[in-house]
Amino acid sequence: xxxxxxxxxxxxxxxxxENETDLSGVWxxxxxxxxxxxxxxxxxxxxxxxxxxxxxxxxxxxxVHELGRSVVWTGDxxxxxxxxxxxxxxxxxxxxxxxxxxx
Amino acid sequence: MSRQLEFRFDPESVRPLVLHxxxxxxxxxxxxxxxxxxxxxxxxxxxxxxxxxxxxxxxxIAAINELFDEKFMDTGRATIDExxxxxxxxxxxxxxxxLRGSTLSRFEDDSLERGEVEVGKITAEEENGYGxxxxxxxxxxxxxxxxxx
Numbered sequence: 001x002x003x004x005x006x007x008x009x010x011x012x013x014x015x016x017x018e019n020e021t022d023l024s025g026v027w028x029x030x031x032x033x034x035x036x037x038x039x040x041x042x043x044x045x046x047x048x049x050x051x052x053x054x055x056x057x058x059x060x061x062x063x064v065h066e067l068g069r070s071v072v073w074t075g076d077x078x079x080x081x082x083x084x085x086x087x088x089x090x091x092x093x094x095x096x097x098x099x100x101x102x103x
Numbered sequence: 104m105s106r107q108l109e110f111r112f113d114p115e116s117v118r119p120l121v122l123h124x125x126x127x128x129x130x131x132x133x134x135x136x137x138x139x140x141x142x143x144x145x146x147x148x149x150x151x152x153x154x155x156x157x158x159x160x161x162x163x164i165a166a167i168n169e170l171f172d173e174k175f176m177d178t179g180r181a182t183i184d185e186x187x188x189x190x191x192x193x194x195x196x197x198x199x200x201x202l203r204g205s206t207l208s209r210f211e212d213d214s215l216e217r218g219e220v221e222v223g224k225i226t227a228e229e230e231n232g233y234g235x236x237x238x239x240x241x242x243x244x245x246x247x248x249x250x251x252x
Contacts, residue, residue: 093138
């Protein structure tokens with residue numbers, strides 16, 4: 001995995017290029033199902049954090065509930081991490097995945 | 104002007120539930136309650152990420168502790184300032200997650216989700232834990248319906 005902050009020791013230019021490549025491209029923010037959070041709560045969090053409309057938030061909430069996961073946002077790594085953090089702050093289980101289809 | 108939400112509960116009914124949740128919350132370790140990981144394996148960044156989430160989690164739980172304080176135990180009346188609503192909503196989830204992993208860990212997800220736990224067949228501790236679990240879910244539903252009717 002890649003470090004945004006130097007992990008100590010010398011870093012070769014080749015390594016930096018490799019790390020930037022790892023983080024570049026398009027990333028998916030994925031929310032996973034959990035047995036505790038209420039449907040109304042998850043819908044509200046999607047609206048609050050991701051700015052979704054009610055119908056869109058409900059669609060993603062149902063995907064999480066029925067399929068176990070939903071891609072709730074796609075875009076650059078930095079913003080994806082910010083969304084992941086906020087979703088985790090609301091105690092939802094959120095992960096990042098590289099969007100391979102956009103490569 | 105800031106809005107305030109007010110809820111009333113029967114103090115006698117909720118007293119054992121509040122006592123149960125207080126004992127749980129006081130016993131939790133300084134770990135993340137939800138099953139979440141930082142997005143990087145970098146040690147320093149991960150540490151910062153988790154520390155920030157832990158700080159946020161502490162505030163969420165503190166908001167619930169404050170809501171169900173001694174005054175609430177006497178009157179059954181709970182008020183939430185509009186600016187504290189997010190903390191309370193998150194705090195409810197945090198305590199429900201703690202319960203799911205402790206007092207209610209032996210139950211199936213479906214039973215809890217459908218409210219099919221047979222109260223007569225569980226221990227007093229589980230009954231209190233289940234009561235808190237339901238109480239906090241109801242509180243979340245009430246708050247969300249007030250905020251987003």
